[in-house]
Amino acid sequence: MFEPRTPRYQWGQKVKTLTELRNDGGYPDVPEDAVLAAEGATGEIVQVGMHTDSNTPIYIVEFTERLVVGCLEEEIEPV
Secondary structure, three states, rough: OOOOOOOOOOOOOEEEEOOOEEOOOOOOOOOOOEEEEOOOOOEEEEEEEEEOOOOOOEEEEEEEEEEEEOHHHHHHHOO
16 A cells, blocks of 8 residues: 655646646547647636546536536646
């Protein structure tokens, strides 16, 4: 068993995307591979979770009132 990795970012933190975020199938009403958030889009972390099998922090980022996307650390940076 391994120690849970400490997330780099915190709930409530403003971030921007470092790359386009595309639909990986998690948004059924949006075509697969459609751009959900463009590179440079800003949002706020509304939840921090952990993918336990890979020990990877997952950041739930709200970009607009109706767009909330799970992001990896390498996809976002603080504003």
